Amino acid sequence: xxxxxxxxxxxxxxxxxxxxxxxxxxxxxxxxxxxxxxxxxxxxxxxxxxxxxxxxxxxxxxxxxxxxxxxxxxxxxxxxxxxxxxxxxxxxxxxxxxxxxxxxxxxxxxxxxxxxxxxxxxxxxxxxxxxxxxxxxxxxxxxxxxxxxxxxxxxxxxxxxxxxxxxxxxxxxxxxxxxxxxxxxxxxxxxxxxxxxxxxxxxxxxxxxxxxxxxxxxxxxxxxxxxxxxxxxxxxxxxxxxxxxxxxxxxxxxxxxxxxxxxxxxxxxxxxxxxxxxxxxxxxxxxxxxxxxxxxxxxxxxxxxxxxxxxxxxxxxxxxxxxxxxxxxxxxxxxxxxxxxxx
Ligand code: HEM
Numbered sequence: 230x231x232x233x234x235x236x237x238x239x240x241x242x243x244x245x246x247x248x249x250x251x252x253x254x255x256x257x258x259x260x261x262x263x264x265x266x267x268x269x270x271x272x273x274x275x276x277x278x279x280x281x282x283x284x285x286x287x288x289x290x291x292x293x294x295x296x297x298x299x300x301x302x303x304x305x306x307x308x309x310x311x312x313x314x315x316x317x318x319x320x321x322x323x324x325x326x327x328x329x330x331x332x333x334x335x336x337x338x339x340x341x342x343x344x345x346x347x348x349x350x351x352x353x354x355x356x357x358x359x360x361x362x363x364x365x366x367x368x369x370x371x372x373x374x375x376x377x378x379x380x381x382x383x384x385x386x387x388x389x390x391x392x393x394x395x396x397x398x399x400x401x402x403x404x405x406x407x408x409x410x411x412x413x414x415x416x417x418x419x420x421x422x423x424x425x426x427x428x429x430x431x432x433x434x435x436x437x438x439x440x441x442x443x444x445x446x447x448x449x450x451x452x453x454x455x456x457x458x459x460x461x462x463x464x465x466x467x468x469x470x471x472x473x474x475x476x477x478x479x480x481x482x483x484x485x486x487x488x489x490x491x492x493x494x495x496x497x498x499x500x501x502x503x504x505x506x507x508x509x510x511x512x513x514x515x516x517x518x519x520x521x522x523x524x525x526x527x528x529x530x531x532x533x534x535x536x537x538x539x540x541x542x543x544x545x546x547x548x549x550x551x552x553x554x555x556x557x558x559x560x561x562x563x564x565x566x567x568x569x570x571x572x
Contacts, residue, residue: 237294322501383512532559
């Protein structure tokens with residue numbers, strides 16, 4: 230289906246909604262009535278036509294609005310982009326991966342022409358055309374990683390692999406669920422995951438790291454992560470906490486269905502050919518409870534998941550203030566009958 234890009238805002242007046250097709254393809258993350266952290270990694274193989282995993286990087290109706298919001302966030306705080314000097318090979322790996330993927334998968338919107346190392350990239354929705362010499366950063370208007378991170382939906386971290394662990398040595402992060410790139414840049418796997426409750430005891434982090442250290446070129450993987458966000462706001466960063474943290478106090482039983490959004494991250498990881506680094510892509514999808522309830526089985530499932538949520542996760546995910554109201558609103562969709570595993 231041809232993509233029509235919407236005019237949207239992810240702050241202030243929040244002009245954002247999902248079309249019926251966007252709701253239908255939403256990556257609803259709960260296959261069971263309970264939720265706990267697990268090593269939910271699977272191969273990032275081609276999904277069904279029209280699904281969010283049809284292509285390596287999903288471009289949808291929110292593309293233009295999200296790219297404009299990225300630029301706004303970066304203009305207000307340059308610290309959302311960082312790249313340590315030894316990550317230049319990984320930056321070019323990222324450029325190659327994303328330009329090739331977008332131009333192959335969405336040829337009506339993106340094109341890449343190569344004559345040896347002389348490349349020309351065209352992005353029609355954002356009206357960008359750039360010729361450059363691949364591998365020569367002086368021919369780009371900015372860092373190559375920054376240039377392409379601005380043109381693909383989601384956040385990106387470039388990981389360096391050394392000493393049997395991964396280091397977050399570069400990133401473009403403007404739509405994070407309350408963590409800070411400026412704080413985490415240069416940290417190792419165990420350091421940046423330290424605040425996550427219960428995951429260490431469950432052994433999730435050690436097993437996931439072991440898996441990723443063996444990630445192979447050409448065999449990317451993915452997982453879903455989720456939280457709940459008040460208002461369709463992409464930039465829920467600690468740096469801007471004063472701008473969004475208090476929104477949690479504005480939720481009441483009348484507005485809970487429109488204010489509270491399920492925020493799902495489609496996280497994918499690709500081994501990189503020159504640097505032997507890894508790209509960690511975090512693509513955020515937002516859907517209000519009201520939109521979600523157009524599929525009553527999702528509302529029923531979410532009710533069960535939230536009702537039985539571990540208190541440490543309610544607190545860590547910042548849901549404490551509105552959690553009871555959310556569970557109460559969702560309860561109207563739950564008749565108590567059994568649900569099969571799957572979504
Ligand atoms: C948080 C697991 C890969 C960065 C988390 C959480 C889990 C998790 C369960 C808590 C999320 C929540 O409750 O909302 C995993 C697994 C991975 C993985 C299983 C393997 C694929 C990565 C990678 C990065 C990363 C590659 C790269 C930077 C983070 C950060 C947080 C986080 C920054 C937030 C921590 C905080 O509260 O400050 N991760 N993760 N994760 N993860 Fe991962």
